[in-house]
C-alpha cells in the first residue's frame with residue numbers, strides 16, 4: 001500500500017526498514033530470550049530522529065507526521081515488538097502529552113532530551129486496583145506549600161525502569177472520580193520516587209514493566225501538566241494517540257508472521273512439493289494478508305485523521321482492536337504453517353504469538369476498545 005505514502009514517508013520507511021534489518025533483527029531473539037533492554041539500539045534510534053518522529057525540530061523532533069510515526073513503529077516491530085513498544089510508549093505516552101498540554105517552559109525543559117532519545121519517558125496511569133476503570137486510581141497529590149506531594153503505587157508501567165521523565169496521574173480531588181485527577185511530570189531521582197517490582201511476562205521481554213512507588217514524593221508546583229483536575233481527559237486524549245502506536249506495533253508483528261510464513265512455506269517440502277503449493281497453506285496466507293491490509297488501512301486512517309487535526313478516538317480504537325486481533329491471528333497461523341518447527345524456539349513464530357497477545361490488552365483492552373467504538377456510535 002506504498003502508493004498511499006508520500007515520497008518522504010517512503011524514504012523514511014526504507015531507512016527504518018534497513019536499520020531494523022541490520023541492527024535490530026540480528027539480536028532480537030537473543031535479547032527477548034534474555035530480557036535485555038536494547039540500550040544501544042534505542043540510542044541509535046534517537047540519533048535517527050525516531051524517538052520523536054512527529055514533533056517539531058525545535059524540540060529535537062524529526063518534524064514528520066503521524067503516518068510517518070506509524071510507519072516507523074511498524075518497521076521496528078517487524079523485527080522486535082519489544083523495541084516497538086519502547087519507542088511507542090515513550091513517544092505516544094510521554095512526549096505527546098508534554099507536547100500537547102505542557103507550558104512552553106515544560107516543553108523546552110523536557111522535550112529536547114526526550115525527542116533525541118537522551119532520556120526515556122513513561123506514562124503512569126494504571127494501579128494495582130485500577131486498570132480498565134482508570135478513574136478509580138488511588139494515588140493522590142496534595143499541594144503543600146510550593147510542592148505537590150504525591151503518594152501511591154503505579155503498576156504495569158512500560159519503560160518503568162529506564163524512564164527518567166514520567167507523566168503520572170494522581171487524584172487532586174479524591175471526592176471526584178474522573179473530574180478530580182491531575183497529571184504531573186515526575187523525574188527519576190526525585191526523593192520518595194522509586195521503581196518497585198518488575199513483572200515477569202509472557203512476551204515483549206526486552207521491555208521493563210514495573211511498579212513505580214511514590215512515598216511523600218515532593219515535586220515543584222510548576223510540574224503539574226495541564227490544568228488542575230483535567231488529568232483524566234489528558235490521559236484519554238493521550239491514549240487515543242497511543243492506541244495508534246500499538247496498532248502499528250501489531251502491524252509489525254502481523255507482517256513478520258506473514259513474511260516468515262511465505263519464506264518457510266516456499267522452502268519446506270512435503271509430499272514432494274513445497275507446502276505453499278497446497279491450497280490449505282494458500283488459504284491461510286490469503287486470510288493473513290487480507291486481515292493485515294484491513295488493519296493497515298484502519299491504522300492509516302486513524303493516523304491521517306490525527307494529522308489533519310480531526311477527531312480520531314473511535315478510529316484509533318478500531319485500529320487497535322483490528323490490528324491486535326490480526327497480529328494474534330497471523331502469529332497463530334504462522335505457527336500452524338511452520339508445523340512442529342513453529343512450536344520451537346528455533347523459529348520466531350512462537351515469539352510473535354507471545355508478543356501479539358499484549359497488543360489486545362495494553363493501552364486499553366479490546367473490551368474497552370469496543371466500549372469506546374460503540375459509545376461513539378450511540379452518541
Ligand code: CAA
Pocket residue numbers: 085089123125126131132133134135156157158178179232233236237239240313361362363364365368371372
Ligand atoms: N478524549 C477526550 N475526552 C474523553 C475521552 C477521549 N478519548 N474519553 C473520555 N473522555 C472524557 C469524557 O467526555 C468525560 O468528560 P465529561 O466528564 O466532561 O463528560 C470524561 O472523560 C469521563 O469519561 P467517561 O465518563 O467515559 O469515563 P469512564 O470512567 O466511564 O471511563 C473509559 C471511560 C473509556 C473506560 C476509560 O476509563 C478508559 O479508557 N479505560 C482504559 C484505560 C487504559 O486504556 N489504560 C491503559 C493504561 S496505559 C498502558 O497500557 C501503557 C502501556 O503499558 C504501553
